[in-house]
Amino acid sequence: MNTKNNIKKIIIKKPLKLDCGKTINNYPLAYETYGTLNEKKDNAILVFHALSGDQFVSGTNPITNKSGWWSYAVGPDKAIDTNKFFVICANIIGGCMGSYGPNSMDSKTNKTVGTNFPVITINDMVNAQYNLLEFFKIDKLFSITGGSMGGMQVLQFVANFPDKTKTAIPIACTASHSAQNIALNELGRQAIMADQNWNNGNYFNTGSSPNNGLAVARMAAHITYLSKKSLEDKFGRKLQERDDIKFSFDADFQIESYLRHQGNAFVDRFDANSYLYITRAMDYFDLIKQYNGNLSNAFKDSKTKFFIISFTSDWLYPTSENKEIVIALNAAGADVGFIEITSDKGHDSFLLDVPDFLRSVRNFLEANY
């Protein structure tokens, strides 16, 4: 994790009043960019990452040495073509890839912030990232996009700054976290907090982290990103490196082994406290409530051109919830297109090689640039 020192950061001096009432200032926001900002500064696309993402959208993530989380969509000649567009992505506040979060060092106590980190919201994340426009001296973005929690940030961004992006592509998201969404997040949080190593969030100096809890949280969440069919197709009841069941609690089945691997790989790159804070922010997200029960009001001043995308097999943020956003935009007289992409790959479809989806994003961007 030493290379974390080389992460690009801006220190934001302007105080940010958080929804919880606290104010933060002089906080770091880590970011990465791809492509070149043109002279007119009209080719910038701000990408918002999801729960487990970071600023390393494309290419090789220097921390994990794996491909960036949205490499299928972003890069030279990809759907979001970095030969043409200047792509910016910041690590959200509350995250653990260099931005101000629970694993930041508190200069006063010389300890990590831990659970002294304030409870943040999607609104806070977006307001923090808005500072990037000033930093790059961009008056108006060409587009903003993101899937899942990234899509929620897209919606919040337009609501907060109605004239700061020409287009917006919220993908596989919702305007209001459902009871099912909250329930699944709570499952993950309880898994972390049930791990003795969590120690009320103070684990940085103890030499042991709540890795088991975080891994279980990730395993449970990972199931929600897939569809029943994709699990069936990929794993079925196939056994893991054995000819028959062992009458034990080892990972007999490939799906078990796969999930354990997902869990273990996750703890190497993610902070358990961050997981708590970010899932909380998602649960608190309710743009409908923010606008007094009428989602249309969130978009009533916006000239932004929207393109909403959902996936047939996404049961976490289903088409019906994405369509609610479309309906609200229509009711506000906003400019909106919508497509439901046919895919068996579940919520994760937006991260994977789904040609119809990638083609839609590319076509929309090119037609409007």
Next chain:
Amino acid sequence: MKKEFKIIADLIENNTRVLDVGCGDGTLMKYLKDEKNIDTRGLEILKNNVQNCISKGLSVIEGDAEKDLHQFPNLSFDYVVLSQTLQAFYNPEKVIDDLLKVANKAIVTIPNFGYWKVRLHLLIKGTMPITKTLPNEWYNTPNLHMCTIKDFFNFCSKKNIELYKSIALKDEKTSTINKANINIKNLYSELGIFLIKK
């Protein structure tokens, strides 16, 4: 662009707001947007068509007119266009009702089942008519409620829907339909184009 779309476009004033229901690949929308500075939206049921429209920079929503028209606020458009789709709905009466809620005026076009070739096909061959505008077999046609120009004419008068303009189309030639010539037009026209208002 086909003649039908040209006639529809001529019925629409410049600089207005138009919803194209069943907008297909967006040919008409694109024309209205580029040539008449019209703020267009589309509703389309086929994903492929939606993709096509998006790549043309058109704002099109994937959806079913029978379920999704209600999402548009009342009178949020100046015109709503429904080209050769009315006969494919489960409940055309309700769709017309919904169209006239979201827009001040509606332009509805219908393939005429009263066209002489259609009548002759059924009379002589005794099988369901297949023509240029009705190319499908009875077992795979999307059309559930075929009607004639005269049927639609009568429907409007029965429902107190104002017929602003009624145009008959045959071999690229247009003519006006009125009470006096309705029986002739009903026999010789392939397509009826109606500008209606509640």
